[in-house]
Amino acid sequence: MASDPSARVLVFTQWSDLLDILAHALRRNGVAAAQARGRQGFVRAVEEFKAAAAADEEARRASGNAPRDEAGTAHEAAQEQRQAEGPRGDGEGVPPAPAPPASASARVLLLLVSQGGLGLNLTEAQHVVFAEPLLDPALEVQAIGRVHRLGQRRAAHVHRFLVEHTIEENVGALAAQRAAAMDMAAAAPSRGGASAAEAALTVHNVAALLSTNWGGGGGRG
Numbered sequence: 001m002a003s004d005p006s007a008r009v010l011v012f013t014q015w016s017d018l019l020d021i022l023a024h025a026l027r028r029n030g031v032a033a034a035q036a037r038g039r040q041g042f043v044r045a046v047e048e049f050k051a052a053a054a055a056d057e058e059a060r061r062a063s064g065n066a067p068r069d070e071a072g073t074a075h076e077a078a079q080e081q082r083q084a085e086g087p088r089g090d091g092e093g094v095p096p097a098p099a100p101p102a103s104a105s106a107r108v109l110l111l112l113v114s115q116g117g118l119g120l121n122l123t124e125a126q127h128v129v130f131a132e133p134l135l136d137p138a139l140e141v142q143a144i145g146r147v148h149r150l151g152q153r154r155a156a157h158v159h160r161f162l163v164e165h166t167i168e169e170n171v172g173a174l175a176a177q178r179a180a181a182m183d184m185a186a187a188a189p190s191r192g193g194a195s196a197a198e199a200a201l202t203v204h205n206v207a208a209l210l211s212t213n214w215g216g217g218g219g220r221g
Helices: 016-028 038-063 073-085 137-144 167-187 203-209
Strands: 009-013 033-035 108-112 127-130 157-160
Touching: 009 016, 016 033, 016 108, 033 038, 038 108, 127 137, 137 167, 167 203
Parallel strands: 009 108, 009 127, 033 108, 127 157
Antiparallel strands: none
């Protein structure tokens, strides 16, 4: 991010406690981040992230530093997202969250993986970070799809983290196997996708996950 001041990042994790830790670490390192907490907090964080991107694009255009094919992308995407979502509110007479000020500076949006499949258009970001490996490859595809979609005019990058010599290595290996199986199933016209039995973890998978043979994979079903 230091080499590209215009870069924006989505960070996904499965754990709300880890979101707090990441938010604290980013603040300590001078990186502005928006953290999605609860329904209203989620809406507010997304709007803050989009407003910051739009403000930066305006500043870059004004200074003549914005590439022609990127000019206005963030602002247009934010407008399209608001139009697509329509009036928002939490019900029970609660008004929608107010739009953040144009000076908002969030460059990182911290999200739970469960929030990655909500049909969001977050093409303001160019980087997707997974704080830990995901066992379900479909969830990863959905999260990446927030950035790698129609309207993205810059290269999108995916970064995956795992802790060596821990169960995360086994999760990553099994996830890779499941992703390959999912691709093969999708490529077979007669099958139309993996069955529920194929998607479920087997006893061998669970045993391999708990094995200390780090990175040994999910075993064979």
